[in-house]
Amino acid sequence: MLFNPDIERLPLPQLRALQNTRLKEQVAYVYQRVPFYQQKFDALGVNPATFKGLEELPKLGFTKKSDFRNNYPFGLFAVPQPEVARLHCSSGTTGKATVGGYTAADLEIFSEVVARSLAAAGCRPGMKMQNAYGYGLFTGGMGIHYGAEKLGMTVIPISGGSTDRQLQLLQDFQPEVICATPSYAQVLAEELKRRSIPLDAINLQFAVLGAEPWSEAIRGQIQQGLNVRASNIYGLSEIMGPGVSQEDVDEQGTGSYIWEDHFYPEIVHQETGEPVAEGEMGVLVLTTLTKKAMPILRYWTGDITNIYYEHSHKRTHVKMGPIRGRADDMLIIRGVNFFHTQVEDIINSLENVSPYYQVVASRRGSMDEVEVNVEIDEVLMRELGLESLSDDIVQQHECLKTLKGAFAKKIKDNIGLSMKVTLLGFGQLPRSEGGKLSRVKDLRNL
Ligand code: ADP
Ligand code: K
Incomplete structure (x- = not known):
């Protein structure tokens, strides 16, 4: 109509x-x-x-x-x-x-x-x-x-x-x-x-x-x-x-x-x-x-x-x-410009990750760094019998190590930047409280 x-x-x-x-x-x-x-x-x-x-x-x-x-x-x-x-x-x-x-x-x-x-x-x-x-x-x-x-x-x-x-x-x-x-x-x-x-x-x-x-x-x-x-x-x-x-x-x-x-x-x-x-x-x-x-x-x-x-x-x-x-959301990291939606595209192309993610930019010394936090989906959490995730737990599961590696590689190949990838359990990232949800955190100018 x-x-x-x-x-x-x-x-x-x-x-x-x-x-x-x-x-x-x-x-x-x-x-x-x-x-x-x-x-x-x-x-x-x-x-x-x-x-x-x-x-x-x-x-x-x-x-x-x-x-x-x-x-x-x-x-x-x-x-x-x-x-x-x-x-x-x-x-x-x-x-x-x-x-x-x-x-x-x-x-x-x-x-x-x-x-x-x-x-x-x-x-x-x-x-x-x-x-x-x-x-x-x-x-x-x-x-x-x-x-x-x-x-x-x-x-x-x-x-x-x-x-x-x-x-x-x-x-x-x-x-x-x-x-x-x-x-x-x-x-x-x-x-x-x-x-x-x-x-x-x-x-x-x-x-x-x-x-x-x-x-x-x-x-x-x-x-x-x-x-x-x-x-x-x-x-x-x-x-x-x-x-x-x-x-x-x-x-x-x-x-x-x-x-x-x-x-x-x-x-x-x-x-x-x-x-x-x-x-x-x-x-x-x-x-x-x-x-x-x-x-x-x-x-x-x-x-x-x-x-x-x-x-x-x-x-x-x-x-x-x-x-x-x-x-104004465009991140410029070590001379490379990118949008968080580019990270989102990569997440969409991977299996077993949820659509929840957060991109965090920070500065260590004079070096800019980016970390991507992403949740794995509920199905995989259940299959592995996990309630939440930490780096230690990721190290104990071959499939999680592979997923993390594949994600980091795709980011490097598609965006041209190395980013630290952190896998989180389903539900570990903040949710919307009714309004807009920010998926980027830039800690460099705080
Ligand atoms: P603010 O700019 O402070 O968020 P507004 O409430 O006026 O104030 O929001 C408008 C902005 O919200 C747009 O300029 C755009 O960045 C974003 N926006 C609105 N609708 C969409 C949409 N469908 N997809 C993506 N971004 C959107
Ligand atoms: K606006």
Whole structure:
């Protein structure tokens, strides 16, 4: 089901024309109303009256996270405060939180793109959704909530955490849909199993997961553990919140549709800021085309991904691949750049390891080191009759020594760095408490 088929299937030439018109309007709008953009455009020699639209977009420079900080809290707003209907903040995963403001019209559009996203995720009017995204300043909870209502769903606004209650309501209310961070959905799947709650005691069909990077291995674990089909939702508070892009549940693994009529995407080279060819990896840069309270032009998201049209089948809008990591999450160790998701890819290719891992960077003397902690899976733990793992225990089991060696070798071969591998027992690494889970620890600058 498509929530808004006319727009979701708008032929590309018409979509481009619509974006072009909206971009010109947005440029003129911010120039008139936001001193930050006025000064910036004057400095760059951009005149909104003669600005040609999409073809000249790169001339506008970038808006960066630091611009949000320098204009904290309301300096980037384009309307007087009484016209702002709601305020949200980013989760502050990478530093001080940034503020987002919305007019009533912005909130309508927020709900529209989330409703489209949920429909693509498999949700239908009349279905019940357990919304385990956090409610509050984080855009996730309320963003999903109003989009689900707009689609015509029955929303259960439980928020994140309270695992006992989550499991109780899954059984009592029988929701067909759950929305959560993937790391928290993993926890729910594990807890169901640990408490021996049979899958036929719950009625879930779909999981809508986002707010942090996740992998196909995690998808597999959640799909099996909750008996659902899971799809990806992406977004960020600086642009709107969840619902900037969404994976169609029937097209799993081929990327997430970016709702291009409201958010214009570009991928640029991480160092030069120049546009890259379609399909190539780089930093995702997003431009709002219709925002009124806080329009943002060319926001440097820091998220690394690629965009392409080749898998846009059900809809005409462009797709983005999974987020490989954030530019500020990129670890540089002894001159080698890598993302923790590269370690995750290797974990996914190995048998007997769980999708739980942690990458820890530290410094000994002047040498940077990386340690990868990874859990082996429950099946192998049971076969070996183990409750937990330590280096000593690993040394006593040939299969664990082999696994550890194979993992270290693959890391060295694929990433080009030697990392210390530590095998842990299932359940030994931290789990999500309802929100985002960090899989990287950089101890070098503490
Ligand atoms: P913060 O940047 O402080 O975490 P937000 O709550 O606005 O604040 O989160 C937005 C960020 O979360 C994105 O820029 C991206 O890094 C990450 N994110 C959101 N959805 C996804 C997703 N589906 N996959 C990977 N990362 C995601
Ligand atoms: K953010």
